[in-house]
Amino acid sequence: MKAAFIGTGSMGSVLIEAFIQSGALGPEQIVASNRTAAKAKRLAERYPGLLVAAGNAEAAQGCDLVFLCVKPSDYKRVVDEIKAVAQPQQIVVSITSPVMIRHLEAQLPCKVMKMIPSITNYVLGGATLMIFGGRMEPEDKELIENMLSHISTPICVTEEHTRICSDLSSVGPAFLSYFIQRFVEAAVDRTGIPYETAVQLASEMVLGTGKLLTTGGFNPVSLQKRVTVPGGITEAGLELMSKEMDGMFDLLIRATHAKYDEDVEKFEAQFVAAKE
Numbered sequence: 001m002k003a004a005f006i007g008t009g010s011m012g013s014v015l016i017e018a019f020i021q022s023g024a025l026g027p028e029q030i031v032a033s034n035r036t037a038a039k040a041k042r043l044a045e046r047y048p049g050l051l052v053a054a055g056n057a058e059a060a061q062g063c064d065l066v067f068l069c070v071k072p073s074d075y076k077r078v079v080d081e082i083k084a085v086a087q088p089q090q091i092v093v094s095i096t097s098p099v100m101i102r103h104l105e106a107q108l109p110c111k112v113m114k115m116i117p118s119i120t121n122y123v124l125g126g127a128t129l130m131i132f133g134g135r136m137e138p139e140d141k142e143l144i145e146n147m148l149s150h151i152s153t154p155i156c157v158t159e160e161h162t163r164i165c166s167d168l169s170s171v172g173p174a175f176l177s178y179f180i181q182r183f184v185e186a187a188v189d190r191t192g193i194p195y196e197t198a199v200q201l202a203s204e205m206v207l208g209t210g211k212l213l214t215t216g217g218f219n220p221v222s223l224q225k226r227v228t229v230p231g232g233i234t235e236a237g238l239e240l241m242s243k244e245m246d247g248m249f250d251l252l253i254r255a256t257h258a259k260y261d262e263d264v265e266k267f268e269a270q271f272v273a274a275k276e
Contacts, residue, residue, distance in 0.1 A: 001025075001029060001065070002029055002031065002063040002065075003029055003030055003031070003064065004030075004065065005030060005031070005069055006056050006067065006070060006078055006082070007035075007067075007068065007069035007071075008032050008043055009071075011069055011095060011117055011119075012067070012069030012070075013039070013043060014117065015069065016030060016047075017043075017122070018121045018124060018150075019147070019150065020047055021124070024147050024151065026049065027047035027048060027049035028049035028051075030047075030050045031052075031063060032050060032051070032053065033054075033059035037052065040052045055081070056082055057081050060090075061085040063090065064090065065091050065093060066090060066091070066093065066110075068092065068093065068094045068095065069095050072096055072263060075099060076270045076271070082108075083108060086108045086110045087109070088110055088111075089110070090110040090111065091110065091112075091113065091143075092108055092110050092111070092112050092113075093114070093115050093144070094112070094113070094115070095114070095115055097162050097163065097166055098260060098266070098267050100264070101114060101133045101134075103267065103271045104133070105135065111133060111135040111137075112135060112136075113130065113131060113132045113133050113136055113144065114131040114159070115144075116128065116165070116166045116169070117170065118152070118170045118173065120173055124150070124151050126152050126153070127154070127155050127169040128148045128151070128154050129155055129156075129162065129166065129169060129170070130144060130145065130148070130154055130155065130156045130157070131156075131157060163257055164253065164257075167252075167253060180202045180203070180206065183202060184202050209223070
């Protein structure tokens with residue numbers, strides 16, 4: 001199997017390295033292209049056998065899987081470039097959530113799906129979201145799920161719920177790390193605890209909590225109940241957060257959805273303009 005990665009920026013390079021480190025793909029199975037060729041060449045130097053293509057069409061030609069890992073503003077141009085070499089048996093995997101599957105199926109003759117990765121895939125953890133197009137056969141879905149299981153827990157979702165699922169799995173690490181950052185900063189400012197110690201304690205706490213919520217048999221509510229002693233310190237802290245953070249998460253989801261809707265409109269305009 002051969003896989004092309006068009007775009008080797010932040011997430012494209014994360015996926016390439018995660019697939020190689022996990023054994024899902026060998027370097028010799030990967031062809032990469034990037035607008036700035038030096039970035040792709042650095043990956044080839046790090047992983048001998050990985051091929052760097054001169055252009056996007058050259059990268060996509062003849063590959064079984066084609067991962068589109070480019071900036072939203074470059075998307076239509078890249079689709080136009082690979083259209084001439086795309087074949088019905090190929091699977092194009094978009095990691096750009098605002099681009100609808102119908103857009104890609106209208107432009108390309110091949111099988112299409114969306115995959116929303118996460119920075120957690122870099123350490124072979126977290127989830128990847130899978131949204132399959134109508135041309136994907138059962139064996140195609142099995143191939144993708146098996147491949148993604150090397151670097152994550154693959155979860156199939158509907159395109160309707162792409163944004164909220166991405167908030168929880170892909171954007172979530174940034175939100176959670178911001179909470180940890182503010183928690184640590186307050187601890188340091190209030191008590192004088194060394195910053196490095198506070199970060200280590202908080203990071204280990206997050207790791208352990210994740211295990212409790214996945215393999216430990218807890219859910220968020222039952223975990224809070226298990227830790228909380230009536231009239232104790234945990235209860236006082238939870239009561240404060242419940243009061244001060246009331247409505248914040250609803251506003252957070254409103255903000256991410258508003259930006260998503262704006263991006264979807266921009267892509268709609270790109271693809272509609274292409275038809276005219």
